[in-house]
Amino acid sequence: MNFFKTFKSDTWVKPYIKQYKGLLITALLLGLMTSFCAAALMFTSGYTIDKAATHPINILLIYIPILLTRAFGIGRPVFKYIERLMSHNWVLKVTSDLRTRLYKNLEGDASFFTEHHKTGDIMGLLSEDISHLQNLYLRTVFPAVISYLLTIVASLALGVFNPSFGFFVFLLLFVEVFLVPLISVTIESARRAYQKEVKNDLYIQLTDNILGVDDWVVSGRKKDFKNLTSKNIKSLDSSKNKSKAFRRNRDFGLQLVFVAIVVCFLIFTNLTMTHNQAQANFVSAVVLAIFPLSDAIIPVSQGFEEWPLYKDSINRLNTVQPVTNNLPKQVTINPKDFNSISLNNVTFEYDSNSPILIKNFSQNIHKGEKLALLGPSGIGKTTILQLILGDLSPQQGQIQVNDFDISQIQENREQIFSVLNQKPFLFNTTLMNNVRLGNEQKSDAAIKQAIERVGLKDLIESLPDKYNTIVGENGARFSGGEQERIALARILLQDAPVVLLDEPTVGLDPITENELLETFFDVLQDKTIIWVTHHLQGIKHVDHVVFMNDKGIEMEGSPQQLYQTNSHFKELYQMDQGI
Incomplete structure (x- = not known):
């Protein structure tokens, strides 16, 4: 029976x-x-x-x-x-x-x-x-x-x-x-x-x-x-x-x-x-x-x-059943035609018991702009990135890319967005293969050029196997900062117009963090960047700062403007710089 x-x-x-x-x-x-x-x-x-x-x-x-x-x-x-x-x-x-x-x-x-x-x-x-x-x-x-x-x-x-x-x-x-x-x-x-x-x-x-x-x-x-x-x-x-x-x-x-x-x-x-x-x-x-x-x-x-x-x-x-595809008719945006991301009165809450509540959040991010999202841990900064990607759907409000709802570009969103997070995963294969994940169609010469742009050429060429070095399980062969640079080389190969940075320098020492941020904003200067960070190190590289708390946006503006007009921002910046 x-x-x-x-x-x-x-x-x-x-x-x-x-x-x-x-x-x-x-x-x-x-x-x-x-x-x-x-x-x-x-x-x-x-x-x-x-x-x-x-x-x-x-x-x-x-x-x-x-x-x-x-x-x-x-x-x-x-x-x-x-x-x-x-x-x-x-x-x-x-x-x-x-x-x-x-x-x-x-x-x-x-x-x-x-x-x-x-x-x-x-x-x-x-x-x-x-x-x-x-x-x-x-x-x-x-x-x-x-x-x-x-x-x-x-x-x-x-x-x-x-x-x-x-x-x-x-x-x-x-x-x-x-x-x-x-x-x-x-x-x-x-x-x-x-x-x-x-x-x-x-x-x-x-x-x-x-x-x-x-x-x-x-x-x-x-x-x-x-x-x-x-x-x-x-x-x-x-x-x-x-x-x-x-x-x-x-x-x-x-x-x-x-x-x-x-x-x-x-x-x-x-x-x-x-x-x-x-x-x-x-x-x-x-x-x-x-x-x-x-x-x-x-x-x-x-x-x-x-x-x-x-x-x-x-x-x-048999408990694993296919998920119904409720996406609307999909459109393809040419990466060269990207011009803006708009978040209009976005409200999102995981559930009634969740501490994360994003309410009526609005931002207009234009092509080439560098935006920093700051705030205490657990306030919803990473959740905003997930909303922008379309991994989460807001309960209210709308997120648009070039006047298209974010749900309309999900099938080809990798052409618009690339992501660098706190701990990029590196596979136990060669360095070339790990970087090639960004774009499998790129030549070896293009991969080596990307590695050079992120500042790893001298290190890699000093190794016995050079570009065929095995990175080890989860990138164990390289330090945290080097792993982030390898992941950045992937992003350069992917060549998407928008780069989402989710606290990529967390856990690094201040010197390594500062050098890495300099590299990020140098090689990505022609990209639109949305950067989630927990402190003000490297904040001079962005055009616009949005500081969030549990009630919403506490302050926003350019770093220079906020430093001159907002005492709280000035105090936080001086504390972060050890002034």
Whole structure:
């Protein structure tokens, strides 16, 4: 009942079985042919040995069985190889579609998804659930269907010669391919569900620990950090050991049942096939033919016992539904035609309990203008950048680019906006590849020119591998300021007219910060810049300053004007400069 309930409203498994049903049927038939060739190989081998032992008067009497033995000996690995190619091709097609669909769904509304799932859950979803569906086909569906077909075919074939014995063998095979797998899934269901839960908890713990590792190191609690997951790991290992013990005992029991089938065949063939020499030659052939069936039948139970993992993965994937695209008709703005960004009486609040409230915020930012947004942490400065990008939608008011609503340019917004935030992510590949992310169409010469413009040429050319230097995981090879310069080189390649700077120099020492700001405003002098910052270092580079507090805009104007006319601004500036 659980099985049918899981698939009743499923949209992640059934559609792809129908979509690629031709390839699926072919793979199953090839699997059946593999087992048939294995059984036929043993049959013809047994017959040839028996027939040869009776000293036939002519070698031609066993020539045909010898040829068949060779044919089935070749056919078994050939069919097995082709079956593996077809089945894995089918599975890879399906899982490729599944992964594409999953990423599109998450990309469509990542913020909505993270509101309902923890980061560790997302990691589990991406790393395990699709793989579980892949294993569902390879370890459960294919072996089970092939074993059921073999059971039916073998029982019917025996039933032609002796209906009673055919039915008796069917009952024994029924125990192997249906009853024991059901017992396995019943016993292991709770245990596998527990293991899945513990692994998800580990994902969540490890995610939190890795993201907060600096705090653990600073606090000196290295031992506590190491012991955080030890309890869950021990529980998981203990549960897995119990599963292994059960699996060993179950497989031994299945082997005993198969031995009982062999004994039954020995008794049956000796009672019915020993009336003359011609019949006796088939005794060992018939008995040997059933041995290869164990390779197809016994693995079925192992596939069934993993059903709780598959069920959980299917249920979780079915909670990920595509987000309806509510965007209006999209327009494309030529970057050269950009002239302004307008925020008109924008009001935004995450929820009634959120400390962030942006109310009636208005600004007109013209081409080439440099705007700085200042204010205490948590006041909504970064939220304004998200509103400008279109990642968030205001509850009231309007945001426009060239008189087009921001929602109308979402499909091609990377042509207008580039973003540099507090911690740009650098991939564990070469420096050239990391910078090339800004624009994959640019030549190596253009990339090197961008690196030179951000002031990294001398450093890079002093390294052994120069521009092919591996930057390390998350840019570990370079300092914080150097990482920001690499990210700035990306922006130069992207060449969008508007650059959003979200506190890119936070955490840097004052000298490095000042040098970096000089570089930013020098290489981006022809761009429109909206800069979120928490203090007044480098404020001389901007044309307009907007200082926000929890009630709205406290003051705004050019830095020079504010310094002359606003005592609060002058006091903050002098404090920041250490005057």
